Amino acid sequence: MPFPAVRLASRPLHFLYLCDCSGSMAARGKMQALNQAIRESLPGMVDVARRNPEARLLVRAVSFADSAAWHIASPTPVEELVWRDLQAGGVTAMGEALELVAAALRSPPMEERALPPVLVLISDGQPTDDVDRGLRSLLAEPWGQKAVRLAIAMGHDADLEVLQQFIGPGTAAGPDRSPRRPLQAGNATSLARYIQWASTAVVGAASMPASRVAPAPSSEESIPLPDLPPTVMDPTDDVGPLVW
Amino acid sequence: MVNGWDPPIACSRTGTAHRRRGTPCQDSTAAATLHSSDGLPVQVMAVADGHGSRQHPLSAVGSRLACEAALLAVGRELGGRALAGSATPEGRACWLRWLAGELPAALHADWLAAIRRDWVERCAAGAAGATEPAEDFSALPYGSTLGLVVMTPLWWGCTGLGDWDLVRVDSSGTAQLVSEEVLEPGGGGDRTCSLCQQEAPTLCAGRGRLHPLPPQSGGGSFALVLCTDGIRKGCATDADFLALSAWLAEGTLAGEELAGALDRISAEGSGDDVSVAMATFRPGAAADLPLNRPTPSVVALSGRRPGRTWAVGAAVAALAALAAGVLALRHRPPPGDPAVHRLVQDLCRRTPQEIAGTLSSRRRQFEDLRRGRSSAVALRSAARQDPLGALIAASFAPSGPTMGERPVADGSLCPALREALRRQWRQLDPPPSPPPPSR
Numbered sequence: 001m002p003f004p005a006v007r008l009a010s011r012p013l014h015f016l017y018l019c020d021c022s023g024s025m026a027a028r029g030k031m032q033a034l035n036q037a038i039r040e041s042l043p044g045m046v047d048v049a050r051r052n053p054e055a056r057l058l059v060r061a062v063s064f065a066d067s068a069a070w071h072i073a074s075p076t077p078v079e080e081l082v083w084r085d086l087q088a089g090g091v092t093a094m095g096e097a098l099e100l101v102a103a104a105l106r107s108p109p110m111e112e113r114a115l116p117p118v119l120v121l122i123s124d125g126q127p128t129d130d131v132d133r134g135l136r137s138l139l140a141e142p143w144g145q146k147a148v149r150l151a152i153a154m155g156h157d158a159d160l161e162v163l164q165q166f167i168g169p170g171t172a173a174g175p176d177r178s179p180r181r182p183l184q185a186g187n188a189t190s191l192a193r194y195i196q197w198a199s200t201a202v203v204g205a206a207s208m209p210a211s212r213v214a215p216a217p218s219s220e221e222s223i224p225l226p227d228l229p230p231t232v233m234d235p236t237d238d239v240g241p242l243v244w
Numbered sequence: 245m246v247n248g249w250d251p252p253i254a255c256s257r258t259g260t261a262h263r264r265r266g267t268p269c270q271d272s273t274a275a276a277t278l279h280s281s282d283g284l285p286v287q288v289m290a291v292a293d294g295h296g297s298r299q300h301p302l303s304a305v306g307s308r309l310a311c312e313a314a315l316l317a318v319g320r321e322l323g324g325r326a327l328a329g330s331a332t333p334e335g336r337a338c339w340l341r342w343l344a345g346e347l348p349a350a351l352h353a354d355w356l357a358a359i360r361r362d363w364v365e366r367c368a369a370g371a372a373g374a375t376e377p378a379e380d381f382s383a384l385p386y387g388s389t390l391g392l393v394v395m396t397p398l399w400w401g402c403t404g405l406g407d408w409d410l411v412r413v414d415s416s417g418t419a420q421l422v423s424e425e426v427l428e429p430g431g432g433g434d435r436t437c438s439l440c441q442q443e444a445p446t447l448c449a450g451r452g453r454l455h456p457l458p459p460q461s462g463g464g465s466f467a468l469v470l471c472t473d474g475i476r477k478g479c480a481t482d483a484d485f486l487a488l489s490a491w492l493a494e495g496t497l498a499g500e501e502l503a504g505a506l507d508r509i510s511a512e513g514s515g516d517d518v519s520v521a522m523a524t525f526r527p528g529a530a531a532d533l534p535l536n537r538p539t540p541s542v543v544a545l546s547g548r549r550p551g552r553t554w555a556v557g558a559a560v561a562a563l564a565a566l567a568a569g570v571l572a573l574r575h576r577p578p579p580g581d582p583a584v585h586r587l588v589q590d591l592c593r594r595t596p597q598e599i600a601g602t603l604s605s606r607r608r609q610f611e612d613l614r615r616g617r618s619s620a621v622a623l624r625s626a627a628r629q630d631p632l633g634a635l636i637a638a639s640f641a642p643s644g645p646t647m648g649e650r651p652v653a654d655g656s657l658c659p660a661l662r663e664a665l666r667r668q669w670r671q672l673d674p675p676p677s678p679p680p681p682s683r
Contacts, residue, residue, distance in 0.1 A: 001491075001494070001496050001497060001501070003491075003505065003508060004487060004488060004491040005487075006479060006480075006484040006485075006487045006488045006491075007479065007480035007481065007484045008478050008479060008480065008484070008508075008509060008512035008513040009478070009479070009480040009512075009513060010513065010514070010515070011477060011514050052261070052515075053515070054260065054261050054513070054514055054515025054516075055515075112482075113476070113477045113479075113514075115434070116434065146435070208261065208265075211293070211295045211296065211297070211389075211407065211434045211435070211436045211473070212295065212297055212299075212434055212435050212436070213295065213387060213435070213436065213437070213438045213440065213441060214427050214435030214436055214437060224297065224298045224299075
């Protein structure tokens with residue numbers, strides 16, 4: 001009996017960068033380091049996508065400065081993604097960025113059968129708008145709650161408390177470099193390694209179809225996160241040509 | 245065919261993602277023909293999906309034990325209840341309460357007891373997965389969903405918890421989703437309810453449903469397709485899922501063909517384990533049944549081994565043995581055993597060449613019987629594990645040179661099967677002695 005003409009499809013895995021493009025990112029090569037780290041992570045993401053064909057990896061990016069805007073608006077298959085450099089200038093409308101992402105995570109357009117999305121928030125400073133409202137909007141969305149939310153602080157001026165609120169409750173007992181806490185990138189090398197980890201190891205974990213019991217306690221991770229790479233250096237170490 | 249319901253077909257396949265990673269299949273399926281206390285046959289089918297995440301390392305075991313517990317609980321509960329009263333609204337309300345409340349509580353208790361036994365055995369044996377002392381037993385490692393459909397001559401119903409789906413396909417091929425898990429609006433992701441939750445019996449209440457069947461003179465045939473979430477999540481849209489369910493329900497897929505279809509669904513879809521159990525209702529097909537049919541028979545129970553499909557003889561035997569203490573089974577050897585009935589129906593749908601090929605593969609059994617190396621009684625007693633062996637044994641007449649005329653399966657052999665059996669026996673008969681030369 002011939003197989004029917006139905007559409008079978010892999011499950012979408014949405015990966016979203018939320019990138020701080022405020023004026024302070026222009027200092028000390030931070031913007032260049034971020035662009036380079038993301039660009040260099042793409043081959044690894046393509047490899048992860050190839051090794052997990054049941055998940056269709058789709059990338060988008062939001063930039064926020066005086067306002068938030070889509071840098072890559074359309075969910076783009078990672079194989080087709082060409083990274084266009086972000087530019088720095090303005091303040092830090094992080095709250096608006098979170099609201100933009102919250103709208104994108106509503107159903108529709110989010111697919112019912114999607115895998116939990118991965119959100120990576122990267123910032124070097126303090127939000128200048130109503131970030132609490134943005135966080136509320138994001139976490140009010142079911143897909144916002146289910147998302148794997150990571151945060152990378154560039155330098156020592158980022159608001160770690162806001163980044164922690166974005167991630168969710170941190171682990172009470174655990175190293176400071178737990179994935180459930182903001183990752184502090186003190187230089188381009190560590191930033192690149194964190195971006196690489198988020199875009200490959202975490203995406204690989206998120207690609208695995210495994211169900212979880214609902215309703216889950218708030219402290220339960222939606223996806224068990226892989227360990228951080230062991231060679232990540234403490235941000236206070238002087239490594240690399242520039243330290244933020 | 246039993247009382248309007250075809251015996252269910254059930255199949256589980258390891259997902260392509262799991263095969264690639266070397267993890268076992270987390271899904272299980274089961275199907276059985278049981279009986280109520282007033283002797284009416286009841287078809288039962290179940291699917292279960294172990295969670296498979298790091299917190300649930302024994303969920304493959306949990307899903308298997310969930311299916312076993314479901315069949316045991318239904319069989320035990322049915323054995324103490326008469327179905328005749330469920331023709332009235334009051335009677336059906338009582339059965340709905342059973343589906344939504346009493347049955348989930350019973351099977352949850354059975355499941356907890358089964359996983360506790362498994363845990364104790366693992367701790368005693370130092371087996372993988374049991375890293376804690378026996379006294380630190382928890383249901384969490386065994387977490388699994390469970391979907392269960394009960395099909396009687398007068399109604400059918402479902403219960404359970406988790407992200408399984410139940411589709412009804414009518415005779416025109418129109419498919420309708422009749423039961424699904426709804427956790428929250430806007431998407432459930434991969435969150436689901438589980439037997440490992442303390443409130444599992446309460447969570448089943450929301451999925452408990454009872455649907456009366458039309459009188460024999462009215463209504464058309466329809467099929468029920470019960471599946472784990474791997475199938476629906478492998479489809480691009482729900483419309484594709486319903487169309488796929490309708491195709492699966494056409495009833496022509498079985499065995500390797502069904503397994504191949506499920507493999508394709510996983511490979512081109514979500515990569516998850518995929519399981520399906522299906523049954524068809526045909527009104528007007530009910531037969532007058534004696535009221536005191538004693539013997540439940542287990543049709544199929546899928547195992548946990550990667551790539552394993554269905555009708556696992558060892559698992560069937562184990563489940564039958566497990567059920568014996570509860571149900572006080574009285575074994576009825578063939579002829580007339582339902583497993584042999586079904587085998588005969590299946591064979592008689594095939595071509596004469598296929599029938600002959602099937603029997604030829606058992607050439608050794610024919611020889612052993614003819615030469616006294618095996619016992620026809622023993623083969624017939626093991627009908628559930630080896631229905632074909634029982635059929636061959638039933639066709640054996642030790643005192644005669646040709647196939648005995650003992651009726652098999654109430655004379656329901658088709659001519660092609662009967663002839664193929666005769667041919668096998670004729671090949672073992674000694675050649676006739678040549679006539680003495682004439683003088």
